[in-house]
Amino acid sequence: MQSSKYEVIIGIEVHTQLATRSKMFCRCEVNVDASPNTRVCPICLGLPGVLPQTNETAIELGIKAALALGCEINLESRWARKHYFSPDLPKGYQITQFDYPLATGGELELPGLDKKVRIRRLHLEEDAGKLTHTSRETLVDFNRCGVPLAEIVTEPDIRSAEEADVYLKELRQILRALGVSDAEMERGHFRCEPNISVRPRGQSELGVRSEIKNLNSFKAVREGIERAVKDQIKWLEEGKEIVQTTYLWDERKRKLKPMREKETAADYRYFPEPDLPPLILDIEKVEGIKKILPELPASKRRRLLAEGLSRQDAELLSAEPGWESYFLALLQEDISVKEASTWLLNEARGILTERAENLSEFRIPVKEMASLIVLHRRGKLSRPAAKDLLAAMADSGRAAEELMKEMDLAAVSDEGVIEEAAKKVIDENPDICEKYRKGKTNVIGFLLGQTMKELRGKADPNTVREVLTGLL
């Protein structure tokens, strides 16, 4: 879909809900599942005479996120009012940061793409309430009004929907790893607004922007971007004039719906928030937070790669804390990195994927998994047998040794028995053996398969192969 004639320039704005217990400027509990309008107070309702009180933890989480993104923390940042009228915005303005954001100038490494996306800024603000529209009326719930948000804006460094996808997933991982946000897109904790422009390759001037809102899944983000790019390229080819537009992603129809210009052309009349003095941070406090930052996904991946894991495995482990802890637990049981990679990340994960289950539904305890791996290592289980055992253990959650005995999967190591089976297969397939002797050595695969079948998979394939070649 990428046309080499055109270059796609994408910048992304993410609003992420911070994992605090109370709201940004009042002490109402953050709980959007609560009954409507039960987590409200005079402050978040915008009653006459109220004043904001800044949430300490929200600031700390903002600092954490900014540090993890390699940003420079502005030790003095300021609050501003952003004005617009909307029933879900009680004061008629949002308290945010404009000229003096909390942090600026960071970057995010995109895993697997050998590329960095520059972060322009990170600032804090409060969320609006929730509107439910019908044709006859609109209902407003203010529980979400005032919830703390961090807004993270990139430079227009992203060049494709795929890069956008990787960026968002990596950003999300970081926020979750830090405990800054739960970052569940479907629950609205992680809202992505890409802005996209297309220009002929070689042109230095940026094209006209399309901005997309209401993208509620990674899939939607990819589709939305691809759609916007397609449209823009089409218009450029047709010589049509492109107008800067904001679109709403229509989830059902999977289309971009342009917002009416009146709704988007807003004069926010930003000015410094007079009810809050400047936010002055103590450098020691910031340094303190920096010291206790947990290991970030990128560095985790680098470390795991250095330990011999494949890139894919490293990415999986750094993305999924569940898999990582199981993996590490296996290593504790004296399982090697390679073995754990093969049996957990490859085989076991394959089974779960097949069954459309996730790790939380995995029935094999760590010790039993280790047990199975050791049995195989010691030759007590052939590889195919081990795979069967793994599947059976995943079904039943039962112990490795016990199940192995019951299913009679123990490896056949008696050479005599192997020889007997090999001989049988050779006798039954004279022409194949003839082909082998004549030089077509790859037919050994068939013979091996047949012999393994005879042995009901319970022998080590390498040994069987040796015996076969020996006999032939």
Next chain:
Amino acid sequence: MKELPTIAELSFELHQGSVRAKDVIADIRNNVSTHEEDVNAYINLYLDDADTQAGLADDAGYLEGKTPVLSGIPIAIKDNICVKGWPCTCASKILEGFLAPYDATVISRLKENGAILLGKTNLDEFAMGASNETSVYGPVRNPLDLERVPGGSSGGSVAAVGYGGAVAALGSDTGGSVRQPASFCGLVGFRPSYGRVSRWGLVAFSSSLDQIGPIAKTVEDAALLYSIIAGPDSNDSTTNPVPPREICLSGDVPNDVKVGIITECFEDLEDKRVEDAVLAPFQKAGIKLQELSLPLVRQSVAGYYLLVMSEVSSNLARYDGIRYGSRISKLGLKETYFSTRGQGFGDEVTRRILLGTFGLSSGYIDAYYNTALSYRAALAEQYEKAFEQVDFILTPTMPSTAFKLGEKIADPLQMYLADIFTASNALAALPCISIPAPKRVDGLPVGIQLTAPRWEDSKLLEFAHAVEQI
């Protein structure tokens, strides 16, 4: 009218047992029935409740050291300060039906100290005005001359104390709203340094400038109320975390005190008799006055209104009838916003919202709002330099005595110019007070305004008290 005692006098008498709180409420009731209809100081008055509370205070007795300091003392509250359970109208249609669900911090502090709250006083709509003629509940009249305005915007609070409808009151001052009516009615009105008194529960007009201040008959009373309501409040992030120093009212004029007069202010004064009335006590006490030039004061009305209107347009954006107040519903949401706000606000409020919105709008914000901010900083610096030479600055509070109702209301710009002496010190965040000059002009009070450096509220009150004794 039956003259009411001051807080200090009443407190003394209550402790003596020579008067009961219920007696005072009875006197207030009498004064109210005589004057309230003409003066229109109150929007809501709760005399029966006050009487009950007075009875309780009397029954509990008055014991030095044990009884809360304001026990039995009846205070009136400007109706832009929230009192839990009572309507808070801000003299506007748009807040019709709104009952405050919480107490302002100043109210909590008054209640904790035993004060009896009488009711909510009339004001210019949303505290915007200098004459109390813009209230949706009708204008307030000057108790000394019913043809004249009491001043604004805290006209109701001042008039109530003026005719004996309250012993003291709280008002709010943004560009003179406590000091001006005090000047017109012969009372004391004190505006603390910005950041001394919590604004939690004060309906915001101009957030960078609003302060709540006491209105009383004497500086001593004002100082007492101030000491109770002032001090840091975690609800208001703009309050100074350092509490104010205790006030020591000796009544003595310090020997080496230096008082400056702003030449620009006195130059512009049309009525020389006002000047004479203001300077008289200082001449009598032999206090030498130093001339200071603060040229930026000339633009103070412009700078003040530019700033204030922008903040007003922002602070009043929440009044849309959606969550509280009166809503004028139309078929669609957009139409409802327009009609509710269009009809809910009076002319002066509408005017300021329009100008303020304009002043913040893109393309204009630099020339308007940002210019005002810069002006403010430069003005504050000029004042700071002036205070290197003097301890206090003296001006008249108002360029004239109380004008007649209807005289200025038709020309908004004329009305704004009434703020000429009270806007600049407010902009500079300084503490300032208006005390009545001993001499009147044509029988009407003249206000003496004293300003001190930022945070020197206690020192200012001490000096003002001394000047009052001259």
Next chain:
Amino acid sequence: MATGKEILKVALLARLELTEEERGKFGSEFEKITAYFAELQKMGISGELVLPYSCPLSSDNPREYDIKLEDLTRHIKDGQVLIPPWLA
């Protein structure tokens, strides 16, 4: 300097419905008042007056507040605030 025509734009931004008469009245006042500000603009001053203390921070401890929307407005449906629909 503002022109009377800009009143309409500003009234829209501020969600204020004005009658024809009001538009005319405010319009002429507008010009006079904004002209008054011109003197200040010509002075070209710069500077900033910031509060001399920093933004205080409050501990992230949730507190329940006893407030019911029904006490503030009668326009309630299913616990939510009811407002007219946004008409195209």
